[in-house]
Amino acid sequence: MFPIAHFIKGIFKNLFNPKISVLSLVSANNIIDPRAVIYRMVKMKSSTIGRYSYVANNSDVECADIGQFCSISDHCRIGMSGHTLSQLSTCPLFTQKINGCQAQWVDQDLYAAEEKRVVLGNDVWVGSHVLINGGVIVGHGAVIGAGAVVMKDVPPFAIVGGVPAKIIRYRFSPEVIDKLLRLKWWDFDDNVLKNHINFFHRKSLSETDIEDFIKELN
Secondary structure (H helix, E strand, C coil), X not given: XXXXXXXXXXXXXXXXXXXXXXXXXXXXXXXXXXXXXXCCCCEEECCEXXXXXXXXXXXXXXXXXXXXXXXXXXXXXXXXXXXXXXXXXXXXXXXXCCCCCCCCCCCCCCCCCECCCEEECCCCEECCCCEEEXXXXXXXXXXXXXXXXXXXXXXXXEEEECCCCXXXXXXXXXXXXXXHHXXXXXXXXXXXXXXXXXXHHCCCCCHHHHHHHHHHHC
């Protein structure tokens, strides 16, 4: 559980940020790029989010590092804490001072909740109603289909779906993926990306397209 004071501090901290909805619950210990957008009814704590990424309505984000240009759809749950599995009970009432039962049976936390961070690379698209378990790493350019439950790492530029999530296919050929990972376009300055926006309008990508883009940059 998380002290409500952190969320109260977050309300005042983000009160005048037009890109963070006043109807969201965003704790003060998040690191949010000023170009990121947090929509209404989002609950977010102990997380980071990069430029031009957004989290849509009614999503929960906990202990996650979200890269740049990521699209998080509505009703997603990213990075939920785990419960202890080796003790007699999985109920946190027996081991945590502050817990979901709203009752205190111990004076201090006996075992720290497993808060394994989720890492979302850059340019990741997460569909509606997706659950991503704590500790999962989602590679750059990956796509997670609506309703998926992601329990294992997702490779860069993979499209996954299902319960549990499995790889359906890859967005590009291995050669193109390799060039994109080396190019790292998401790290380019805003003005550079704007000046070459025609590159993002192409319906398909080849190795030649990427090489042409690199030549333009030089």
